[in-house]
Amino acid sequence: MKARLLVVAALVCLAAAAAPLDSQMxxxxxxxxxxxxKPALKMQTPVEGFFTxxxxxxxxxxxxxDIEPGGAIKDHYHFGPGxxxxxxxxxxxxxxxxxxxxxVRAGEYFYEPGDxxxxxxxxxKEPAKLLIVELVPAGLKGSAxxxxxxxxxxAANGSRLKEEICSAK
Numbered sequence: 001m002k003a004r005l006l007v008v009a010a011l012v013c014l015a016a017a018a019a020p021l022d023s024q025m026x027x028x029x030x031x032x033x034x035x036x037x038k039p040a041l042k043m044q045t046p047v048e049g050f051f052t053x054x055x056x057x058x059x060x061x062x063x064x065x066d067i068e069p070g071g072a073i074k075d076h077y078h079f080g081p082g083x084x085x086x087x088x089x090x091x092x093x094x095x096x097x098x099x100x101x102x103x104v105r106a107g108e109y110f111y112e113p114g115d116x117x118x119x120x121x122x123x124x125k126e127p128a129k130l131l132i133v134e135l136v137p138a139g140l141k142g143s144a145x146x147x148x149x150x151x152x153x154x155a156a157n158g159s160r161l162k163e164e165i166c167s168a169k
Contacts (some may be wrong), residue, residue, distance in 0.1 A: 032145045036071020036122070039143070040064050046138060051165075056137050061144065065130040067091060067122040076145040077154060078114035082134025086111045089128030094119040115155070117148060 014137045040063060047058040058080070063081070066086070075096060090105040096117035103112050112118055114134075136144045146154060 002141040022117045024140065032050045032143070032147055033074040034072065036068035037073055038066040040066075044136070044140075047135070057138055057147065059138050059140060061132075061134055061136050061140075063134075063144075065132060067120065067128045067130065069122055069125055069127065071128075072119060072121040073145070074119050075117055075148050077117065077151060078112060078134060079137055079140065079144050079146060079154070080135035082112055082132055083109060084112060084133075085131045087129040087131050089122065089126045090124045091128045092121045092123050094121060115151070 040065055042062045044059050044061040046056065047054050047060055049055070065073075067089075084104075086104050086106050086108050088106050090103055092109065093102045093104060095101075096119060102110070112134075120130070134144060
């Protein structure tokens with residue numbers, strides 16, 4: 001039982017570290033380079049439950065993003081981590097730092113930590129549709145994508161929040 005509590009505490013701390021979230025931060029107003037992309041917010045709800053240190057600090061958000069053939073989302077980060085699923089078509093992920101590429105097809109999932117610059121490019125002949133489920137700062141309005149020049153700000157706020165949550169045991 002004690003080991004289980006330690007695992008839960010570690011997961012809470014890891015979630016906080018992975019999600020540089022600060023309720024004072026606003027959605028990105030700087031342009032993230034995109035073309036042929038249409039996002040649609042489907043649901044956003046506060047995180048509540050047994051992980052009480054997270055309650056009120058995070059929202060869980062679900063969005064769908066359509067990417068036309070030839071469309072792309074280029075250099076960006078996210079406020080927090082998330083799981084993505086390709087609902088239709090396919091998307092090529094381009095990891096900006098290594099130039100490694102990964103093709104993700106309809107029905108497949110991938111994880112985006114938020115602090116890695118991953119481009120999404122539709123090189124296929126049909127539109128691609130992505131489901132994005134991610135953690136965002138509580139009450140965040142607008143895009144969860146953040147331009148690269150805000151990395152230091154995100155990292156500082158994430159470290160501060162991690163300390164706050166992990167010390168609230």
